[in-house]
Amino acid sequence: MPNQAQSSNFKVLIFGFWILFGFYQGSVALGATPDELRQSIEEKSKGLQAINDQIRNTQKQLDETQTQKNSLQKELKKIDYTISQLNLSIKSGQITVEKYGLELQSLQYDIDKLKNEIETKRLAITKLLQELYQKSRETLLVTFLKNRSLAQAISENQNIANLNNGLSTELGELKELRLQLDENFHSVSAKKGGIERENLNLRNRKNIVETTKSDRQSILSQTKNxxxxxxxxxxxxxxxxxxxxxxxxxxxxxxxxxxxxxxxxxxxxxxxxxxxxxxxxxxxxxxxxxxxxxxxxxxxxxxxxxxxxxxxxxxxxxxxxxxxxxxxxxxxxxxxxxxxxxxxxxxxxxxxxxxxxxxxxxxxxxxxxxxxxxxxxxxxxxxxxxxxxxxxxxxxxxxxxxxxxxxxxxxxxxxxxx
CATH class of the missing domain: 2.70.70.10 (Glucose Permease (Domain IIA))
Structure with a gap:
């Protein structure tokens, strides 16, 4: 007769496996290929570096005005440099938002790849569990009796041990894939948060530019140039x-x-x-x-x-x-x-x-x-x-x-x- 305790344990194991390593749904259709995305992300990074260099250069020019004697022209020049610097920061923010968008697309490719690997592992583990379940229905005595020799019986039991070892390995690899998938989901959340933060900065910095321009006009009005x-x-x-x-x-x-x-x-x-x-x-x-x-x-x-x-x-x-x-x-x-x-x-x-x-x-x-x-x-x-x-x-x-x-x-x- 089947070993009822073993059979029940395997049913619980299989059910727990499907709950613990449930497959994520929700792949999205993507446009650019992974290589194209990597190239675009690299171009955005270079663009950001160039703008940051310009911001530092503008700051250097702004600092140099501090050594000049106080004058209206000095004041206007400082304001102009400040507006230029702010506009560069706005451009930097816009490129950063675009870069985040590309990185999100790239992450989606990685997520889809991991989902496929997880599904492949799940199928392999399911097959191993089914084989182990069938073999677990036989007692050790039945295994010996149905084989023609002791060597065959020992080999059969060794196969069961190998299946257990294989199952342990597959479960470990599946767990690692699941951790990688969770890390990617965390990265997606962080990128989305970055886009929200940059969009807020863009709105606020545009307002600062307008205020700074108003200050410039106010100085001109007070001094009549x-x-x-x-x-x-x-x-x-x-x-x-x-x-x-x-x-x-x-x-x-x-x-x-x-x-x-x-x-x-x-x-x-x-x-x-x-x-x-x-x-x-x-x-x-x-x-x-x-x-x-x-x-x-x-x-x-x-x-x-x-x-x-x-x-x-x-x-x-x-x-x-x-x-x-x-x-x-x-x-x-x-x-x-x-x-x-x-x-x-x-x-x-x-x-x-x-x-x-x-x-x-x-x-x-x-x-x-x-x-x-x-x-x-x-x-x-x-x-x-x-x-x-x-x-x-x-x-x-x-x-x-x-x-x-x-x-x-x-x-x-x-x-x-x-």
Whole structure:
């Protein structure tokens, strides 16, 4: 009689096999061949490299203008370089979206290939399971009795052992194929997310271009394209910047004395994530620039130089408690467009001189989430992100004497937390 326990176990095994290694459906019709796709992807990569070279070259030209004497023509040239750089970033984003699309098509080929390999393995395993099932119905005694010799019986049992070994190998290879398929599905999800992110950046950067063009026109209107009027504007601006920096330092010096370290996280790297991909251009404290650039002679954060339109990401999860544009109250006098985020660890972070904001007051943000774009609004000699880290309990939004709503707080050295 058949071994009922063995028969039942094989039925369970077969059923579990079909559930565990179920075949994915949903292949799509594709246009270009895999080789054509690889070639197109390579061309897009070369195009991106060329544009990035142009962006760096434009940044170099922008940096060179900083050494020139203040003039209306210098200011207009800076704006023109910024617009050119933004347009290059937009072109880069468009090519990146196209590249992601090609990579998705290429991944679909890989997925379809893996599906076919998985199906072939499934059929082979099914056949092995059927053979083992048939042989398992015979007891060891029946196997010996139905063969003419002991050698044949031993050979028959060896065949069963070989089938088991083959089954184990096939199952292992099938599992590996399934893992590869899951990795490809994960890559597809990541590419789709990349397309969404780039499309968002494209929309926002196009808005930044229009705003920058409006700023250029505003300067021309105020100065009537005359150097003399521009020089007068700069003199008035310098006095306003000095007053504002002195006001900030007077208030924040007192607030620094009220910081309670026991309420704050222990200073160590990684408490906060780097908010931008850029170069550290100014440290915290009594820096060389602060000694002549600020009346208070103190820099309450760190600066990261980066091209206008570069993504700014929140340093830690939290809640957006303030956003604003101080250029509406004191053009180029203070932080310009800014965002303030309150974190659960009693730190509060300020992101300033932005060209664009991607969040609003009340938004809940996650560590590393896009919140804005590097710019040179407010008191900025060039495009950069200014990051201030406050002791949360000391922070507040107050009324400046000359620049509308102003963030104030006991500031900390950001480098101790980044």
């Amino acid at each position: 005359q150097e003399k009027l521009y020089a007068s504007l700069i003199d008035s601006l310098a006095k306003k910047q000095a007053d504002i920096s002195a006001e900030i330092e007077t208030i924040e010096k007192e607030l620094r004395s009220k910081i309670d370290p026991s309420l704050l996280p222990i200073p160590r790297p990684g408490v906060l994530a780097m908010p931008v991909s850029g170069i550290l251009s100014q440290n915290y404290g009594y820096t060389a620039f602060a000694k002549y650039g600020y009346k208070g002679r103190f820099h309450n954060g760190v600066d990261f130089a980066a091209p206008t339109g570069t993504e700014v990401r929140v340093a830690d999860s939290g809640t957006v408690i303030a956003t604003g544009n101080q250029d509406q109250f004191c053009y180029r006098g203070a932080y310009g467009k800014f965002i303030v985020v309150q974190h659960e660890n009693n730190l509060t972070t300020l992101y300033a001189h932005l060209s664009g904001q991607a969040v609003k007051k009340g938004d809940i943000v996650n560590r590393g989430q896009l919140i804005g774009y590097v710019g040179s609004t407010g008191y900025a000699t060039g495009p950069h992100l200014h990051l201030t880290v406050y002791a949360g309990p000391t922070f507040y939004m107050g009324a400046s004497r000359v620049c509308g709503p102003m963030p104030f707080g006991g500031d900390l050295d950001p480098s101790k937390y980044l």
